[in-house]
Amino acid sequence: MEDAIKYAFDFERHMTPEKFERFKAFAADKETPFVVIDLERIAEKYDELHRLLPYAKVYYAVKANPHDEILKMLIDRGCRFDIASVFELDQMLRLGAKPDDMSYGNTIKKARHIAYAYDRGIRLFATDSEEDVCKIAENAPGASVFFRILTDGSGADWPLSRKFGAHPDTIYRLVLQAAELGLDPYGISFHVGSQQRDIGQWDHAIATCRYLFDSLAEEGVHLRMLNLGGGFPANYVSPTQDIELYCQEITRFLEDDFGDHAPEILIEPGRSLVGDSGVLVSEVVLVSKKSEFNQYSWVYLDVGKFSGLIETIDESIKYPIFVDRESDAVKQVILAGPTCDSMDILYEDTKYEMPADITEGDRVYIFTTGAYTTSYSSVNFNGFPPLKAYILRE
Numbered sequence: 001m002e003d004a005i006k007y008a009f010d011f012e013r014h015m016t017p018e019k020f021e022r023f024k025a026f027a028a029d030k031e032t033p034f035v036v037i038d039l040e041r042i043a044e045k046y047d048e049l050h051r052l053l054p055y056a057k058v059y060y061a062v063k064a065n066p067h068d069e070i071l072k073m074l075i076d077r078g079c080r081f082d083i084a085s086v087f088e089l090d091q092m093l094r095l096g097a098k099p100d101d102m103s104y105g106n107t108i109k110k111a112r113h114i115a116y117a118y119d120r121g122i123r124l125f126a127t128d129s130e131e132d133v134c135k136i137a138e139n140a141p142g143a144s145v146f147f148r149i150l151t152d153g154s155g156a157d158w159p160l161s162r163k164f165g166a167h168p169d170t171i172y173r174l175v176l177q178a179a180e181l182g183l184d185p186y187g188i189s190f191h192v193g194s195q196q197r198d199i200g201q202w203d204h205a206i207a208t209c210r211y212l213f214d215s216l217a218e219e220g221v222h223l224r225m226l227n228l229g230g231g232f233p234a235n236y237v238s239p240t241q242d243i244e245l246y247c248q249e250i251t252r253f254l255e256d257d258f259g260d261h262a263p264e265i266l267i268e269p270g271r272s273l274v275g276d277s278g279v280l281v282s283e284v285v286l287v288s289k290k291s292e293f294n295q296y297s298w299v300y301l302d303v304g305k306f307s308g309l310i311e312t313i314d315e316s317i318k319y320p321i322f323v324d325r326e327s328d329a330v331k332q333v334i335l336a337g338p339t340c341d342s343m344d345i346l347y348e349d350t351k352y353e354m355p356a357d358i359t360e361g362d363r364v365y366i367f368t369t370g371a372y373t374t375s376y377s378s379v380n381f382n383g384f385p386p387l388k389a390y391i392l393r394e
């Protein structure tokens, strides 16, 4: 068992008290649970990333939060988009995004979905296997392709390892194969794992890319692009380094490995752009004790693993949680969701401190819930509707 988190909620780390009052007032008359999204915050995050990595093209990973208003705002700001399916593609086209500003970043796709995307103008695809390269060559002839290398995801709170990417030797062969099949071998990509705490992981991955660029150049294949993926942090309970340091270090790694001959650079942020913008408003349904000798109370909320908080699996992502109740005493609690499924426990090894007199009906504000919540919410488990989202307005 881990030590309890002694998490004294610190507004300074998240938002000004004035901003929180705006969230609270907006949320006051609405039935919980729901997420409130602050579009201004996302715009600030986007502008910040642009400022810190001016040479990089930003492809927002739509899956992190595919709310129409977020996507429209990012289109207006000149963002590009990484899509995972033809359904996201249709949504982006409906909102007015241009096919040239999108990449089909999922390495797992049906042949007819590749054809569908190609038909609608998509010319940039990610791949990591021989079969997929063949499918792309057949259904998207001449398209540009980038090749995803495997990373082990260590250092990341949400690793994304094993399932995607291939060993550099395999990638080397795939690039040659793609060229033979008439595709345009455009670049290499990786994802170091989501909410990556160890900036050094980019160093290692960039060095591997450099090696592939060089060895393929010897075969006459000149790659032109490097896609640094996502992995940039949002502001959860465990602090990370500042985004400034991430960008500064990544720039240094690129200079060390590529000098003046840097290829075109792409990044695919999801979590870091939208995570901090969201506050999930929830309500206590029940507080109980399993036995009078048990040290811990159980606090059941009206949100859980099936209504948007799936990233609490293995307690991987620890959300900052604020209970709106003035109280002198605190106690450590086990937090769980409302469904009839015993895996619907949010935090058990990690004990959150809550007001000692927390009770049914108390509003609970779960911060940093702008990423991977609504898009992960189940549709109808136990009859509960999917997690709602509102855009913060005056």
Ligand SMILES: *Cc1c(COP(=O)(O)O)cnc(C)c1O
Binding pocket: 061, 063, 064, 082, 105, 106, 191, 193, 194, 195, 229, 230, 231, 232, 268, 269, 270, 271, 272
């Ligand atoms: C999910 C995903 C991202 C976004 O990652 P974050 O860690 O949320 O920034 C980027 N690229 C690809 C290919 C992804 O699958």
